[in-house]
Amino acid sequence: MNRSVRIGVVGDYRADNRTHVATTNGLRHAARVAGVSPELEWIHTSRIKPDAPADALRALEGIFIAPGSPYASMDGALAAIRFAREQGAPLGAT
Amino acid sequence: MGIGDADSQEHGSASQNLMVTACSLPQREPGAAYVDRHEPVAIKPGSLAARIFKRESTSEEYLCNYEFNREYQERVDAAGLKVTGFDERGVGRIVELPEHRFFVATLFLPQLTSSDARPHPYLVAFVEAASHYKPKSSGARIG
Numbered sequence: 001m002n003r004s005v006r007i008g009v010v011g012d013y014r015a016d017n018r019t020h021v022a023t024t025n026g027l028r029h030a031a032r033v034a035g036v037s038p039e040l041e042w043i044h045t046s047r048i049k050p051d052a053p054a055d056a057l058r059a060l061e062g063i064f065i066a067p068g069s070p071y072a073s074m075d076g077a078l079a080a081i082r083f084a085r086e087q088g089a090p091l092g093a094t
Numbered sequence: 095m096g097i098g099d100a101d102s103q104e105h106g107s108a109s110q111n112l113m114v115t116a117c118s119l120p121q122r123e124p125g126a127a128y129v130d131r132h133e134p135v136a137i138k139p140g141s142l143a144a145r146i147f148k149r150e151s152t153s154e155e156y157l158c159n160y161e162f163n164r165e166y167q168e169r170v171d172a173a174g175l176k177v178t179g180f181d182e183r184g185v186g187r188i189v190e191l192p193e194h195r196f197f198v199a200t201l202f203l204p205q206l207t208s209s210d211a212r213p214h215p216y217l218v219a220f221v222e223a224a225s226h227y228k229p230k231s232s233g234a235r236i237g
Contacts, residue, residue, distance in 0.1 A: 003225065005221065005224050005225045006224075007221070007224055018206075019157065019203055019205065019206065022203070022205040022206050022208070023205045025205070025208070025210075026204065026205035026208035026213065026214060026217045027205075027217055027220075027221060029208055029209065029210045029213035029217070030208070030213045030214070030217035030218040030220065030221040031221050032210075032213070033213050033218050033221075034218055034221045034222045034225055035225075036221065036225045038221065058229060059229060060229065061224040061225070061227045061228070061229060062220060062221065062223065062224025062227065064220065065199070067157070067203060069102075069104060070104055084197065085191065085194065085197060087229070087230060088194060088195060088227075088230075089227060089229065090195060090196035090197075090220060090223035090224045090227050091194075091196065091197045091198070091199070092196070092198065092199070092216070092217070092220035093198075093199035093200070094199070094200045094202070094203050094204060094205060094216075
């Protein structure tokens with residue numbers, strides 16, 4: 001059994017956005033190569049409180065900022081990036 | 095960098111410090127919603143990006159309307175967010191924080207060229223970094 005890895009994808013998911021579908025698929029493909037089992041969770045930017053981003057992000061082992069700006073909450077997206085920088089959590093953004 | 099009103103042209107900001115401005119690459123189709131192109135990206139030797147891509151240049155899928163404002167690119171780099179990938183005009187396409195275990199952003203979309211048979215090396219590197227990271231506060235919350 002592969003170790004599971006908790007990855008939060010920060011963005012305002014839309015099933016009709018091909019970059020969003022490709023983000024989920026690409027991370028799954030990458031996890032297979034990395035030999036881990038991905039636990040992917042899309043986190044809507046409005047769920048990230050700018051003054052308390054840890055509430056939504058503290059348990060994550062990787063934070064991936066999805067394409068698709070302008071975000072519902074630009075402050076939420078920026079707070080997630082700042083959280084990753086300050087905590088040392090791996091951050092990807094495309 | 096101490097630029098408190100840094101902003102992007104995308105959301106109609108009145109800021110005098112627009113660090114992200116309209117993409118000047120030509121549209122593939124006139125009137126298209128996005129600049130959608132496959133373009134080369136040159137990678138700075140010695141960077142984390144160079145270790146991820148294992149080459150000095152790569153060809154990547156752009157899908158964008160906005161890009162780095164060149165007037166700020168060198169200042170961003172000097173402030174510590176290193177610009178380590180460049181398009182053919184010298185506009186930044188990859189940025190990274192060298193002292194961070196993995197803080198790498200692309201201004202292209204690796205996921206659009208990733209497949210089950212050939213996952214994109216950027217996505218693999220991100221997941222590998224996540225697999226080696228333990229959150230400081232992963233324990234149960236009190237209260």
